[in-house]
Amino acid sequence: MIDIAWADWLELVFRWLHLIAGIAWIGSSFYFIFLDLSLRKKPGMSDAIKGQSWNVHGGGFYLMQKYVVAPEQMPEELHWFKWEAYFTWISGFALMTIIYYWGAESFLIDREVLDLQPWQAIAISVGIFIAGWIIYDQLCKSRLGNNGLALSVVVFLLILAAAYGFTNVFSGRGAFVHVGATIGTIMVANVFFIIIPNQKIVVADLIARRTPEARLGDEAKQRSTHNNYLTLPVLLMMISSHFPMIFSNQHSWIVVALVLIIGGVVRDYFNAKNEGQKGNRLKWQWPAATVLMFILMAFVSYREDVKVAEDDQLESNDVLAIVQTRCVSCHATKPTDPDIEEAPGGVKLESIADVKKYSAKILKQSVLTNAMPLANKTEMTKQERQGIGDWIRRGMPIEEE
Numbered sequence: 001m002i003d004i005a006w007a008d009w010l011e012l013v014f015r016w017l018h019l020i021a022g023i024a025w026i027g028s029s030f031y032f033i034f035l036d037l038s039l040r041k042k043p044g045m046s047d048a049i050k051g052q053s054w055n056v057h058g059g060g061f062y063l064m065q066k067y068v069v070a071p072e073q074m075p076e077e078l079h080w081f082k083w084e085a086y087f088t089w090i091s092g093f094a095l096m097t098i099i100y101y102w103g104a105e106s107f108l109i110d111r112e113v114l115d116l117q118p119w120q121a122i123a124i125s126v127g128i129f130i131a132g133w134i135i136y137d138q139l140c141k142s143r144l145g146n147n148g149l150a151l152s153v154v155v156f157l158l159i160l161a162a163a164y165g166f167t168n169v170f171s172g173r174g175a176f177v178h179v180g181a182t183i184g185t186i187m188v189a190n191v192f193f194i195i196i197p198n199q200k201i202v203v204a205d206l207i208a209r210r211t212p213e214a215r216l217g218d219e220a221k222q223r224s225t226h227n228n229y230l231t232l233p234v235l236l237m238m239i240s241s242h243f244p245m246i247f248s249n250q251h252s253w254i255v256v257a258l259v260l261i262i263g264g265v266v267r268d269y270f271n272a273k274n275e276g277q278k279g280n281r282l283k284w285q286w287p288a289a290t291v292l293m294f295i296l297m298a299f300v301s302y303r304e305d306v307k308v309a310e311d312d313q314l315e316s317n318d319v320l321a322i323v324q325t326r327c328v329s330c331h332a333t334k335p336t337d338p339d340i341e342e343a344p345g346g347v348k349l350e351s352i353a354d355v356k357k358y359s360a361k362i363l364k365q366s367v368l369t370n371a372m373p374l375a376n377k378t379e380m381t382k383q384e385r386q387g388i389g390d391w392i393r394r395g396m397p398i399e400e401e
Contacts, residue, residue, distance in 0.1 A: 007098065007102070010098050011095065011098050015095060017091040018088065018091035018092050018094075021084055021090075024084040025085045026231055028081045028084055029224070029228060030228070032081070032224070033224065033274075034274045035066070036066065036221070037275040037276075038053040038275070039051030039052060039053050040052060040276075048068055049065055049068070051065070052066075069202075069212050069214050069217060070212045070217075072206075073206065080199075082192075085187070085192070086188065086192065088184075089188035092184060093181075096177075096181060101122050101125070104121050105118060106340070107173060109171060110171035110172070111375070113168065121169075121170065125170075125178060128162065128166075128178065129181065129182055129185045132183075132185060133186050133189045133193075135158065136158070136186050137189070139155065140222065145222070148222075159182075159260065160253055163175070163252065163257075167252055172371070173241050173244075173248075173371065174375075175252065176240045176247035176252055177238065180233075180234045187231075187234070190226065191223075191227075194219060194223045195220040195224060199220065202216055229264050229267050229268070230260075231267070233260045233263035233264070236259055237259065244370075244371030244372075245300045245364075245369055248369035249300050258292055258295065259296070262289050262292045262293060262296065265288050265289045266286075266289050269286060306389075308387060308390040313387070316352050316396070317352075319352070319387070322380070323355055324349075326373055326378040326379075327372070327373060328349055329373075329377075330344060330373070331343045333350065337377070345361075355396075356396050362388065362392065363389060363392050366385055370385075
């Protein structure tokens with residue numbers, strides 16, 4: 001007998017595709033940004049050539065040149081880089097559908113945050129993806145788009161506003177992933193609506209023997225640079241569901257701010273190095289990123305020192321009763337939660353021995369963070385979390401019979 005867990009297989013297949021496509025997209029994106037920054041203008045070089053870059057890889061040498069606008073004639077063979085980006089988004093949205101839309105009650109909605117029906121949460125999610133792109137695109141096309149620094153600051157603030165909004169609509173896990181998904185949607189839309197169409201216009205002009213407009217390349221370069229600086233923060237946000245301390249913070253929009261800055265600073269180091277910068281220009285990024293990372297770690301790790309009065313301390317039977325009420329609907333041999341087929345992570349909490357066995361995970365997932373129960377569907381209270389944490393820290397005493 002073959003019993004196929006279709007939901008799990010769908011998630012695995014699309015997660016694998018998302019990983020493969022994402023690696024391909026990020027790899028080509030990082031390489032072309034490097035290539036653009038490593039171009040050097042040599043004496044005697046044609047005015048039509050912006051610069052050249054010598055590369056060595058796999059035992060061979062490559063001479064790469066970039067035209068200021070375009071060559072005089074269309075080359076016989078031209079390689080395009082677009083499907084990596086498209087399949088990254090398609091597979092990512094498929095994962096969003098499988099995990100967060102299909103399992104909206106467990107992963108997307110937290111009724112303590114906002115009491116939504118699944119269709120309402122999904123509509124808000126899709127609407128924000130569309131609105132995020134439209135707002136960003138219009139900002140780039142406005143006068144503000146001519147000022148790179150001002151535009152970056154405004155986009156940064158808009159992302160923080162979106163992050164704050166998400167935390168007041170979705171579960172902590174869902175909110176953080178949605179920040180990354182919104183930015184990722186903007187990045188792919190840059191490719192689909194700006195970069196590739198502009199390149200197609202240039203190619204059409206070459207075929208028709210017209211002189212392409214330089215602004216088309218400049219606009220595409222602007223969007224490509226934005227994508228480059230946003231990549232590292234998005235990568236962390238998209239794996240955040242595996243690290244509850246990141247998304248479960250009460251002020252996770254501040255976490256988003258720090259992640260954006262750290263990722264941008266690290267990316268700036270590599271861009272400056274590839275451009276040939278030296279000296280003080282390369283000395284501040286890593287120390288700054290390190291300090292900011294320690295600030296991020298301290299911020300997400302800070303917890304109020306709560307002392308449970310001796311009269312309020314829980315005994316093992318009390319702890320087991322809470323776990324059976326709040327956790328066993330999922331963490332059981334036969335889960336009763338309709339969205340859960342098997343105990344997550346194989347963790348079963350049906351006896352006090354099970355609770356002691358997985359006490360470290362319980363402390364991390366339900367006490368230090370609010371990651372479990374999922375979306376707090378069983379309504380575990382703050383007092384219950386504190387009581388269980390106190391019992392674990394006291395060595396998990398078992399009362400004598």
